[in-house]
Amino acid sequence: MPRKRRIVLGGLTALVLAVGGAVLGAAIKGRPITVPKETDLAFDLPAPVRDSLYYASLAPNSHNAQMWRVTAYPSRGELAIGLDLDRLLTVTDPAGREALISLGAFTENLVQALEAYGYQVEVTATQLPAAGQPNSADLPSPAVTVRYAGQPAEPDSAGRQTLAAMTLRHTEKRPMSAQPLTATQLQALNAMAGVTYFEHGSDGFTYLATGTVAAYRDQANDPAARQELANWLRLSDGEALAQRDGLPAEQLGITGITKTLYYLTTSQADLTGDTFANQGISRTEKQVDGAAGFAVLVGDDPITAGRDLERLWLAATRAGVSVQPMSQLLEDPAAAAALPAALNLSGTPQMILRVGTVSGSYGENLGLRRPLAEFVTNGDG
Ligand SMILES: Cc1cc2nc3c(=O)[nH]c(=O)nc-3n(C[C@H](O)[C@H](O)[C@H](O)COP(=O)(O)O)c2cc1C
Structure with a gap:
């Protein structure tokens, strides 16, 4: 082979290897993080x-x-x-x-x-x-x-x-199917007192979908709320694993190569900027559109409502129904006060949940949680 062609081929091989390496590196970086389960404590607890x-x-x-x-x-x-x-x-x-x-x-x-x-x-x-x-x-x-x-x-x-x-239980940020849930799936949601279900296309569903986007938009435009959210967003695997809390890419529904790009192109300052806020608004619009329905949980006492929420969510998980709380309407006092009359609810609304099924695997919890030693102390000692 002439020397010139050998050099060109050699250069091409090097380029292919470099690009391949970069793609592989990005794919590896884009993998979900693995979080260790750490239950050691400095005192005796069974x-x-x-x-x-x-x-x-x-x-x-x-x-x-x-x-x-x-x-x-x-x-x-x-x-x-x-x-x-x-x-x-x-x-x-x-x-x-x-x-x-x-x-x-x-x-x-x-x-x-x-x-x-x-x-x-x-x-x-x-x-x-x-x-x-x-x-x-x-x-x-x-x-x-x-x-x-x-x-x-x-x-x-x-x-x-x-x-x-x-x-398995986790917050699902991906779009869900707008197809109605099966009778068995609906039974899992309705088995609990205090839950009202609004199917996609019903008046109640439209009220919740429109109100959620409007309340999200208001919040996204509020500098204090933007800053509060930014404090809990994580911008690298290293940061997520060091802090063991907050919302890394995975918990925003950003995975694979998109996760790599998100981390490469987003700075701390971007998190409080208009572009990031607008992306959140359009993600919310897609989310409310992609749902089989909304389940609204009512109850007077928030601790009891939290216990009910988890019972409901575990039942949904077992029935293959994905769940995402959407709280912005309830975080707006005037909108929250108007909700019982607008939806004919028989109590104080505590949670609004987008529910439905996703294509492919159900998914699982990322397990990004702090080691036990960071939140459990010894009261005997
Ligand atoms: C009271 C409450 C309100 C929440 N509000 C929202 C919300 O508005 N939007 C959302 O995507 N997730 C919401 N979540 C879900 C949390 O962000 C989620 O539980 C947390 O990030 C842990 O992730 P995991 O559910 O996958 O374990 C809420 C959860 C609770 C308990």
């Missing part, structure tokens, strides 16, 4: 109780801020659950309503996991005024006490299914 606390932490919670803290009293089999006041979303959730819902969801997982391990469980929740708390400084601490007793055992088949549902 392994099944530590495991149950890990499952509890897989509960849904606003912005994945994980605003719970637990004081354990191993001597008397007691776990006191309170709010971590440094992790509250004071702009979008000034009364701490969503924080208490998150705590309720944590409690529900904890109770069901302890029971799966064979414990007898008793729960005491601090009674809250029906209207919620005036400000976060008045939030009760601890809000919930969980007592466990008896001898733990390996979970039986029902217990294993419960724990498996907790690891």
Whole structure:
């Protein structure tokens, strides 16, 4: 082969290898992160109780801020659950309503996991005024006490299914099918008191879809709300794994090569800019369009509503129904006050959930949660 052609071919091979390497590198970077499960503590707490606390932490919670803290009293089999006041979303959730819902969801997982391990469980929740708390400084601490007793055992088949549902449950940001749910799937959603379902195309659905986009737009244009969200967004795998909280690409529904591009092209300053806000608005428009329906959960007390939310979500998971809370309407006081009359609801709306099925695999929880040692302390010592 003439020397010149050999050089050209050699150059082409090098280019192909370089491009291939870059594509492979990007694909590897775009992979979902793997988060270790860390349940070690510096004091004695039975392994099944530590495991149950890990499952509890897989509960849904606003912005994945994980605003719970637990004081354990191993001597008397007691776990006191309170709010971590440094992790509250004071702009979008000034009364701490969503924080208490998150705590309720944590409690529900904890109770069901302890029971799966064979414990007898008793729960005491601090009674809250029906209207919620005036400000976060008045939030009760601890809000919930969980007592466990008896001898733990390996979970039986029902217990294993419960724990498996907790690891599958996740917030689905992808568009869902607008096709009606099956009768069995609807039964899973309607099995709980306090849930009203609005099918795609119904007046109630249209009211919720339009209102959600409008409330999202208002929030996206509010500098304080933008900044609060930006504080919880993570912009690299390294940051997500160091912080173990908040919303990395995966939790915004951004995966694969798009995740790589998102991380490469987005700076901290971009997160509070107009372009990012507008992308969020158009993502929300697509999300409300892609849903089989909305489920609205009512209830007077946010902790109980949080427990109900998690029971409902675990039932939906088992029925193959995907769920995404959409809270912006409820975060706007005037819109939230108008909701019961507009939708003929028989109580205070606590959660609005977009529900439906996704094509392909159901997906699973990313498991981006803090090690137990960061939120569990020893009350005996
Ligand atoms: C009270 C509450 C409000 C929430 N509001 C929203 C919301 O408006 N939009 C959304 O996409 N997810 C919302 N979520 C879901 C959380 O962002 C999600 O639970 C958290 O990031 C952890 O992710 P995971 O559910 O996949 O475990 C909410 C969750 C709770 C408990």
